[in-house]
Every structure is written in C-alpha cells, then in structure tokens.
Amino acid sequence: MLILISPAKSLDFDSEIGSVAATTARFPEETQRLVSAASNLSKKKLQQIMPVSDKLIALNHGRYRDFWDQPERAAIYAFSGDVYTGFEAKTLGNEAIRFAQSHLRILSGLYGLLRPLDAIRPYRLEMGTRWAPRYKKLTDFWGDKIAAVVAADLEANSSDTIINLASQEYWAAVNGADTLEDKRVITIDFREEGPQGLRFNSFEAKRARGMMARYICEHALAEPEAIKSFDSDGYHYVEDGSDDDNWRFVRS
Numbered sequence: 001m002l003i004l005i006s007p008a009k010s011l012d013f014d015s016e017i018g019s020v021a022a023t024t025a026r027f028p029e030e031t032q033r034l035v036s037a038a039s040n041l042s043k044k045k046l047q048q049i050m051p052v053s054d055k056l057i058a059l060n061h062g063r064y065r066d067f068w069d070q071p072e073r074a075a076i077y078a079f080s081g082d083v084y085t086g087f088e089a090k091t092l093g094n095e096a097i098r099f100a101q102s103h104l105r106i107l108s109g110l111y112g113l114l115r116p117l118d119a120i121r122p123y124r125l126e127m128g129t130r131w132a133p134r135y136k137k138l139t140d141f142w143g144d145k146i147a148a149v150v151a152a153d154l155e156a157n158s159s160d161t162i163i164n165l166a167s168q169e170y171w172a173a174v175n176g177a178d179t180l181e182d183k184r185v186i187t188i189d190f191r192e193e194g195p196q197g198l199r200f201n202s203f204e205a206k207r208a209r210g211m212m213a214r215y216i217c218e219h220a221l222a223e224p225e226a227i228k229s230f231d232s233d234g235y236h237y238v239e240d241g242s243d244d245d246n247w248r249f250v251r252s
Contacts, residue, residue, distance in 0.1 A: 001103060001157065001159050001161045001162070001163055001216070001221070001222070001223075001224060002103060002104075002105060002150060002153055002154050002157060002159065002161070002162050002163070003103055003104045003105065003162075003163045003165060003213050003216060004105050004106075004107060004150070004162060004163070004164055004165060004166045004170075004171070004174070005083055005104065005105070005106055005107070005165045005166055005209060005210070005213055006083060006106070006107055006166045006167045006169070006170040007075075007079050007081075007106050007107065007108050007109075007114075007170075008079040008080060008081025008082070008083060008084055009081060009124060009126075010079075010080045010081045011078055011079060011080060011122050012073075012077070012078060012079075012080040013071050013073050013078060013122055015090075017073070017074075017077045017090060020073075020074045020077065020117065021117070022072065022073070022074045022117050022118065022119035023074075023101075023115055023117045023118050023119070024118065024119065025111045025112075025114055025115075025118040025119065025120065026112070026113065026115075026118075026149060027111060027112035027113070027145065030112055030141075030142070030145070031110055031111055031112070033133055034110055034125065034132070034133065034141070035064060035067045035068075035110070036133075037132075037133035038064040038125070039064040039065050039067060041061075041064070043057050043058065043061050046060065046061055046064075049129055049130065049131040050124065050125075050126075050129065052124075056124070060123070060124045063121075063122050063123055063124070064123070067121060067123070068121075070121040070122050071121065071122075072119040072120065072121055073119065073120065074116065074117045074118065074119060074120075075106055075108075075111075075114045075115070075116060075117070075118050075119070075120045076089045076097075076100065076104075076106075076116035076117065077089055077090065078120050078122075079106070081206065082203055082206035082207045082210070083165075083206050083207070083209050083210040083213075084210055085207055085210060086206070086207035086208060086209065086210025086211040086212075086213075086214065087210035087211070087213055087214045088210075088214060089116070092214065092217065092218065093218075095220070096214075096217045096218045096220075097116065097117070097217075099217045099220045100116045100213075100217040101115050101116050101117050102156075102157060103157060103216070103217065104116055104213055104216075104217060105150065105153065107127065107146065107166055107170040107171075107173055107174070108120075108127075109125035109126050109127045109129060109138055110123045110125045112142060112145060112146050112149070113146045113149050113150065125138070126138075126169065127139060127169050127170045127172065127173050128169045128172075139172055139173055142173055144177045144178065144179060146173050146174050146177075147173075147174040147177030147178075147179045147180050148177075148179050150162070150174055150179075150180060151179040151180055151183070154183060160182070160183050160184055161183070161184045161185075161186065161224050162180070162183055162184070162185045162186070163186050163188065163216070163224070163227065164185055164186065164187040164188065165188055165209040165212060165213055171187075184224075184245070185245060186224055186227075186245055186246070186247055187245065187246050187247070188209070188212060188227075188247055188249065189241070189246060189247065189248045189249070190204065190205040190208040190209070190235065190248075190249050190250075190251070191241075191248060191249070191250050191251075192204060192250070192251055193250055193251065193252045198241075198250065204251075208232075208233070208235060208249070208251075211230075211232040211233060211235075212227070212230050212232070212249075214232075215227075215230050215232055227247070228247070230249065233251065234251045234252060235249045235250065235251045236249060236250060236251075237249055238250050
C-alpha cells in the first residue's frame with residue numbers, strides 16, 4: 001500500500017526532534033524552477049496568487065527570496081497542521097518511521113511528492129494555486145510527474161493500492177493520471193455522529209487522517225482490509241456509506 005496525505009500550511013522548524021538522517025526530495029529541478037520564479041515575484045503579485053494577510057505575504061516573500069539560506073528539516077517533523085497533530089511523528093518509534101518512509105507520501109505544491117524524511121525548507125505554495133512558471137495552474141506544471149513516482153513507489157512495495165487520505169485539492173495532482181489507471185484507490189471518509197445525523201467536521205477529519213496514517217505505520221499494515229480495524233479516538237468502520245473504493249469511518 002501507499003498512503004497519500006496533504007501537507008500543512010503551518011510549519012515547525014524550531015522544536016527539538018533529535019538527530020534525524022534526512023533524505024533528499026526527488027524533484028530538485030522542478031523545485032528549483034518554482035523557487036526561482038516565485039523569488040522574482042513582487043509582494044503585490046504574490047498576494048494576487050496567494051490571497052493571505054500582508055504579514056504572511058511578507059513572510060513568504062522573504063522565504064522565497066532567501067530560500068536556499070533557510071534551515072532544512074525532515075518533512076514529517078516540519079509540517080505541523082491538523083493532519084500532523086494526529087500523526088504525532090515525534091512519538092513514533094524507529095520501526096514505524098522506517099515503514100512510513102516506504103509507505104507514506106506527502107503531496108506538495110513545491111516539492112511534488114515527499115517521503116517523510118525528505119528535507120524541506122519553509123514554504124507556502126498550495127497545489128490549487130493558479131500560477132506556475134510557463135503554466136496557468138500549478139497542477140499543470142506538475143502534470144503526470146507526481147503520479148509517475150507514485151506508480152514507481154507502488155511497484156517498489158509490490159502493491160497496486162493507494163490509500164487516499166489527502167484533501168481533494170491535493171488528490172487532484174494525481175487523479176486521472178494514465179500511470180495510475182490500473183491502480184486501486186481507496187478514499188477514506190471520516191464522519192461525526194450528531195443529533196441531526198452524520199456530519200463532516202473538517203478539523204476532526206484532518207486529524208483523523210493523520211491518526212489513520214499513524215495507525216497503518218505503527219502496525220505495519222500490508223493489506224487494505226486490515227485498515228478496517230482502525231479504532232483510534234473512537235472511530236470505527238461502517239458499511240453504511242462505504243463501497244469497494246470509499247470507506248467510511250464514524251465516531252459517536
């Protein structure tokens with residue numbers, strides 16, 4: 001199996017993580033092109049393609065301008081959003097991290113596809129961005145490149161199954177690619193039980209995606225069916241709302 005998750009906007013390059021042998025991301029030329037193009041954007045242009053506060057624009061404008069002088073950290077420890085709160089990489093043992101390095105992948109607007117221990121620098125570039133050098137959209141810039149590496153990683157794992165724990169924005173970077181047309185994709189849906197029935201809670205769903213990724217890595221699960229035993233934080237698999245390629249997990 002290969003698990004796909006999204007990155008996070010919030011980052012942590014300051015907390016203590018001990019000694020980590022980081023690996024090198026696999027799209028250096030593409031990252032270089034994106035950084036080079038982004039570093040030449042004015043703050044005004046950057047805000048047009050990245051509609052955030054002036055403070056965040058100043059931060060990210062500086063990040064791209066001085067990108068290669070920024071500190072590096074392994075991706076799984078550098079991202080700190082809701083998914084990564086659920087994953088809790090700092091409390092995982094070495095065996096689980098090794099399993100994650102082979103079976104967990106982080107989709108990234110700047111780096112394409114990251115292994116957990118691939119070194120990254122601070123950045124913000126969402127996959128849904130309608131900008132890229134020589135292209136109108138970032139997904140067009142990446143084309144089928146990310147999917148090709150996903151397919152190669154599946155082959156290395158002797159598997160044809162993707163566990164999709166990514167957001168729709170990031171899944172769009174590989175969805176429909178010819179290289180993945182013969183692969184099985186299982187998309188996970190998390191719901192909360194409430195007085196009005198089942199509801200989707202974005203924060204809880206993101207955290208649950210991280211918890212499920214952790215569960216798979218901690219238990220070194222090799223077969224998709226084993227994921228149905230996931231029971232972290234009160235979630236459980238339900239047949240109602242599930243089918244062969246879409247699995248629903250509910251929490252009371």
